[in-house]
Amino acid sequence: MIKLTVSTLLAIIFFLLVVLFIFLMYLLVQRQRESYFEKVRDRYLQNYSQLWYDYLFNNALFSIVLVPRGRAQVEAIEKIFSSYLKNIRNEQVELKIKQFSNQYLKAFYEKDLSSRRWSIRMNALYRIADLQIDELLTKCQEFEKNNITDEEHFQLLKIYSLFQPDLFMEKIKNSNVNYAESEYRRLFVLLDDNVFIQFLHDFNSLPANMQFAVIDTAAVKRKMEYLDELKKLLHHDTPEINIRALKGLYEIGIIDEMDPFIPFVTSEMWEARLMVAKIFKHVPLTYTYSYLEQLLQDENWWVRSQAAKTIVEDRHGIAKLQQFIESSNDQYAIEMAQEIAARKEGK
Amino acid sequence: MIESNNKKKLDGVILMNDIKFTHDIMQEHEVERYFKIWRESVIRSRLTITAVFLKTANATQLNENVNDQVTSFLQSKIRKTDLLFQLSDGDHWGIFFLQSSEVEARAFLKRIFAILKAERKFQQIALKASITEIRNNNVIFEELLNKNKQMLSGDEQLTWSIAEVKDYCEQPTELVKVSIIEQNAIFRQVLESTLKQINIPYFSLDVKVYEDGYSFLQSDDYKSGHMHLILMNDILPLKNGLEILHILRHMPNEKKFIIYMMSERNSEGAALNAYEGGVDEYIVKPFNLRLLEAKIKRTFARFWQ
């Protein structure tokens, strides 16, 4: 019996070695092909980079020579386009890239969408979005009907948001995939303002993740129109939404009235109190000092710290803090005030 | 300083009228020494000097009083940075406007001519003027004076007229070095082509490109005295942009560097950091290259007054 096992083992080892050897050969061949591929690609880059510059940037005439023959050249063009798109913002250049891609690169990506490999399909989706190949929009919609992964679905949403916002809105609301907040933010930030504002209007019908993403995106976009909507959200039932709305208002930085924020000075959530202390940076100290003093004696370290920092930002802040230090009994508050004052003076 | 006016001696007798109280006014030979220094700073500090020469016109009666009147009037009208002096032949006044162009000098002349024409006490005075704008250092003092005197001599020139000597207003072309430090090869080429094509009057650009911070520092190009425009990324392999910024701004002649920093980071913190470190412009990618071109042109145009 043992003899049998030994020879079985030997057979297994031999078999595995053969398999590995074949794989090694396959790898070596792959490497060869890849290096050839890179040569063709680099040759294209060397020969035609200047021509591309002249065409895209200097309004030179289009030359048929630029049309890619084969995948390697497509990759070279992708490199060129991505260098331009990542670094320069120029409508004319973007338009030319879009036209070229729609005309000459479309076929390649169309084929890629039907590839078995997930990574190839993802790459194609990336390119369709980046190079604005809107002629493939219908193909994308067909593609969606296949059994696709969440990441592919996300890319599709991104494509819709760029090419057809209405479709995007529809899809995102009916989607059964729950994306991460950061992903929603990525999508929303690309939207046109008049499309985005609809999300603010429909706020309550959105799932929690999306709601947070909407608030944060509104803060980043910093448009005045969103201020009112954000202020409304201060009265929302969910405390997390209140806090986010506070944060958003802080980041936009335009505070025209103090009243909506005063109730939060005594909020149960320390995050809310912290945000109010931050928001008061945008209001003159004379109006806010009494509240900040309250917050300086808050039980939470972060709130105290921020209250002190906000006070100190004002011209008369240090003086006010000195006054406070002399008159107060609250040990922690005094310590905080002293440290922050010292730090500001040290600067 | 009490000086007798030798030129108008009557019958060899020194009359009381001859003793004039002329104000302190510099003379031609004194000014000549200073002129040599100012001339060099035209190039070094790019300061335009405009020289104005005035002569009483024919209609004026030749009178001792008149000269002094003109002198004190002129002295009261010029700025602290301008210099009034008298030429050795006594007939001409010269004013050096040290930081002004021909346009400003003209405006000045128009103003004082208007005053002279309007006020009664100046009624006998009539002047004519000649302007020279100096934008290079190929000027010899004596020649400058002679050319202007020539302009003012002769009766063709009318009273209250302003002539111009254009011999010295040609601005020399200055060589400016440009260094582009960018890792992406394609974009580096784009920047190089674009900057090479920029046409700024009176400046010529010598563009060099680098792939990383270390090769830039090794090149020693930045040590020359030329004005140097640096367009670099904040993140670079081998010695990043912030470090280069620090090194350049701590050199003794750091004022010659104009540093534009490109970055993908769109945060206020990063921008503030860069400006505090001495960056002249913080550019977030993707950016409008045409606008950058315009900014660069404008930056150089500002250099000459």
Added chain:
Amino acid sequence: MKIIDYCMMFFGGIILFYMLFVIVSYCTMFIIAMLDLRKRYRLDLSEYDDAHIDAFYSKPVSLLVPAYNEEVGVVDTVYSLLNLRYPQTEIIIINDGSTDQTLQTVIEHFQMKPINKIVRTNIPTKDIKQIYESEIYKNCILVDKENGGKADALNVGINVSQYPYFCSIDGDSILDEKSLLRVMKPIILSDGEVIAAGGNIRIANGAKMQFGSIYETQLPSNYLVIMQVIEYLRAFLMGRIALSKFNLVLIISGAFSVFSKKWAVEAGGYSTNIIGEDMELVVNIHRLIKEKKENKRIEFVPDPVCWTEAPQTLGVLRNQRRRWHQGLFESLWKHKKMTLNPRYGMIGFLSFPYFWLVECLGPLVELGGYIYIVIAFFLGKIYYEVALMLLLLFVIYGVIFSIAAILFESWSMNTYPKKRELLRMILLAFTEIFWYRPLTLFWRCEGLLRFVLRKSDWGNMKRVGIAEKEKSV
């Protein structure tokens, strides 16, 4: 004679069974890893990277660099951190009472000026002597403190840090510019469900580096180092990827790992009285997750890269392996209650047993196997064949898996593109079981022994210092 027979059969059986078990489990992990990496093959990662450069999208990270007598490598490490493509970071270098020129070197190179800074002591540590800030890089801080060990230094770093995530980096490691972005990827994409992540470690020996940038990778010529390269490939590719998929990771390398500050602090920070402080933290966090009954994960990301120096001589390598194994045993023993404990879910049922059997006690069995083979050869007839069988199993376990790992890594990540280097590694892999493996097994058993012995004089146990690594400069 009979007794010897029984012994031989008994031990032989155990060893055989163990080998089969190990081979089967490695096979499973390999297949899982293969399927995972296959998917990402040829994916254009730059697309993802660039979309997240904007400060808005990402979460800021504090980079902690504990340094003890690292005057040679610390500057390069910091340079590589300064060149990370990540929106918002701060770099905190912690000088752990170095006795060489580390402090002065850092102060000089980065123009550090002393400042006053309020530090919140979330975790108790040894005293801080002085905090400095760089004049060139406003987000770079140096903390000078009393010597307290790597764990203590990291805790100081955590206290000083201001961002919600921190990344611990060894004082002689070099990061690739996209490393941080990629290691944070699971944390960002999961919206905070992933609270810690570890990155892939590569051996830097032989790589050409300047100012913190690696510009050419080359397989080192030192055979010992090449073997370590192969070992790392095997461990990371097979071990970590598979475990990560099922949230069973117990070790994310201390050389490059990211943690959520909140969770790390709540888990007590890094323990100063234990050797394997990085594993200890991970285990503590896992416990915390289970105790709080939350759905959090710890992942391993194969893309990001941290280059680190590997020992080049037998002596240093021995110290390293001994220490690692001693630390492993120590940590596992400390938390032995978690083993097969339903309270701790899959960690208790799968992870712990795996680490106990395969990683920790495995070397004993394997070493036993070697000894067995030698004895069996001498004893003669039947055992001759048993020995042969064992040998063949070792071959599968050692050679086949190594070659498979090398080829597979070459296919998916292609760290060493030159054909000659690839062949070199494969040839050397054939020899592993004859010299490298027994050596490391022996050292690991030494580590086990050390742990058992030291246990008896716990009171006298000195803090094991940071291992002195030889620099290749």
